[in-house]
Amino acid sequence: MSVLHLLGSGGDGGAETYFVDLVSALHRAGVAEACAIRRHAARTAALSEAGVVSQTYGFGGPLDLLTRPRIAAWGRRMDAKVMVAWMNRAGRHTPAGPWKRVGRLGGYYSLKYYRGFDHLVGNTRDIVSWVIAQGWPSDRVSYIPNFAGGPDETAPVARSSLDTPEGAPLLLGMGRLHDSKAHDVSLKALTRIPDAHLWIAGAGGLEGKLKAMAIALGVDDRVRFLGWRQDAAALYRAADVCVFPSRFEPLGNVVIQAWANGLPVVAADSQGPGALIRDGEDGFLIPIDDADALADRVKAVLADPMLRIRLIQNGHARVEAEFSEAAVVDEWRHLFSRLGEA
Secondary structure, three states, X not given: OEEEEEEOOOOOOHHHHHHHHXXXXXXXXXXXXXXXXXXXXXXXXHHHHOOXXXXXXXXXXXXXXXXXXXXXXXXXXXXXXXXEEEOHHHHXXXXXXXXXXXXXXXXXXXXXXXXXXXXXXXXXXXXXXXXXXXXOOHHHEEEOOOOOOOOOOOOOOOHHHHOOOOOOOEEEEEOOOOHHHOHHHHHHHHOOOOOOEEEEEEOOOOHHHHHHHHHHHOXXXXXXXXXXXXXXXXHHHHOOEEEEOOOOOOOOHHHHHHHHOOOOEEEEXXXXXXXXXXXXXXXXXXXXXXHHHHHHHHHHHHHOHHHHHHHHXXXXXXXXXXXXXXXXXXXXXXXXXXXXXX
């Protein structure tokens, strides 16, 4: 079975990071595969380090008439049996051919980009239900969640390297600097947790606005904007609580990664986190845009060591039962095998 993964994004984000994670895991499991990606030096290097062959293509707009036939030619040379399109731009450029076409959906994407595809995969059950509600045949869509990368020998990021006191409670916010991620809610909550520091890992157009807001709120001396980071596990392992107040979040991979790395999480009750977290058992859910509730739940976790331990243990159990690398890779291998035989 030969699989070609397509990723047309040239940016950095959760989906792009997970693309490398899953492709690497499939390679470790013995899947014969390669990647067609947009030019991105760090992603090319990461795939090469994982032992996965990749080639770069333009993945441009409607006037790009070269990417699709060039990918088709490569697919024929490698005798591809399945092509997997990650997000809409890749879907638009995935050529028809003797292979099966699969769209991997991490959100509520327009299905026009996947017309003629043989199968879709949603990484939440709600996305799968939504796809079927759009008229897609139920026997041609599958639910396969993201897996969580468990803790390894990576050491926590040294707090001193980011001018953060060792004894201070440390909150970690992960995600693009975009309005949907609601980092502004975390900044407001920080005003009610006077001893805590906040690391925000992510890049995006709101950086200037968020920094100005931190100054206006009087918390800028306790906030560190880290930019885009490749050492997520080390960040999780350095913090005390993960804050994830996203206003819109189809999945909430941050929740799964926090569980895997032993970090309790407080999240807004948006679609993804609301479906993942069992409130009070393996995390806490708060109303969207409620900075006071976020502060209250964080303070409760910080004040109660036994509560913190219980949240961490239950989160770890969820990962082992539902989001382990082995289980997710097996699901993908089964799907590839079934499509290859169809």
